[in-house]
Amino acid sequence: MKRRSFIQKSSSATVAISLLPNLFIQEEEYSVLELMGKEDIKLYGEGINLRKEAHDAFLEMKKAAYSDGIDLKIVSSYRDFSRQEGIFERKFINYTDEGMEPIAAIEKIIEYSTIPGTSRHHWGTDADIIDGYRKVEGDVLDPEKYGNGGPYEDFKLWMDENSETYGYHLVYTDEPKRRGFKYEPWHYSYAPLSIPMLEAFRGKNIIALLETEQFYGAEHFTRAFLRRYIQNNILDINRDLL
Ligand SMILES: [Zn+2]
Secondary structure, eight states: OHHHHHHHHOTHHHHHHHTSOHHHHTTOOOOHHHHTTOSOOOOBSTTTOBOHHHHHHHHHHHHHHHTTTOOEEEEEOOOOHHHHHHHHHHHHHHHHHTTOOHHHHHHHHTTTOOOTTOOGGGTTSEEEEEETTSOOOSOSOOGGGGSTTSTTHHHHHHHHHHGGGGTEEESSOOOTTOOSSOOOTTEEEEHHHHHHHHHHHHTSOHHHHHHTOOSTTGGGOOHHHHHHHIIIIITSSOGGGO
16 A cells, blocks of 8 residues: 555656666566457557557658658558458358368468468557558559559658668568568568567467367368468568567
8 A cells, every 4th residue: 555655656656667677668478368369459549550659659650751742551450360360261261162172272361361360460569551642543452552663662662761760660571582471561560569579479389279269261270280380471571570
């Protein structure tokens, strides 16, 4: 009781906290449920939906981009487990209905979509970003639109130059030797939060967690497949984020 009133009343408490070494502050624990998108987390900003720190940094970056004539617009950020499950199951049913073997269907899904429970979009740290000023026909998440002569070329050049200043890093780069998910020039991650979250996730038994899942297609996961998926799709990303 005494201690609590001291913390509430004393203005020096704030000073003391800000002086704590980083190590102590970064010791925040992330639960399995939180890392797998199965827990409600606090999200900030209409149309932004990111954790507080990532939201604040995004707004700063957005302001800077405005002054260079680019409107950073998030098309997708936080997704919970059941959203990702819906995406995965719909694709699995479509591909297998078209006559694909289950394993081939899963391999095709994981070119761009994650297995539910393993998406970085579960963390509230990652976002798919475009330039809202550009009028674009068809799918905005198409790598060609971010290249030479594409409508998002200026966006990509601006992000290459500036995003890391705000803590945002591309996850699925176009390095030729990278495996796992294909090049996604729209998918950025707020590194100060997502690096410790990936580390926490790696510390869990991901294979055992996925083996207990019941969604369509999950019954075809083998240990070897899951091991390769973790190695390639979860861990073969931009090295800045490891
Ligand atoms: Zn994404």
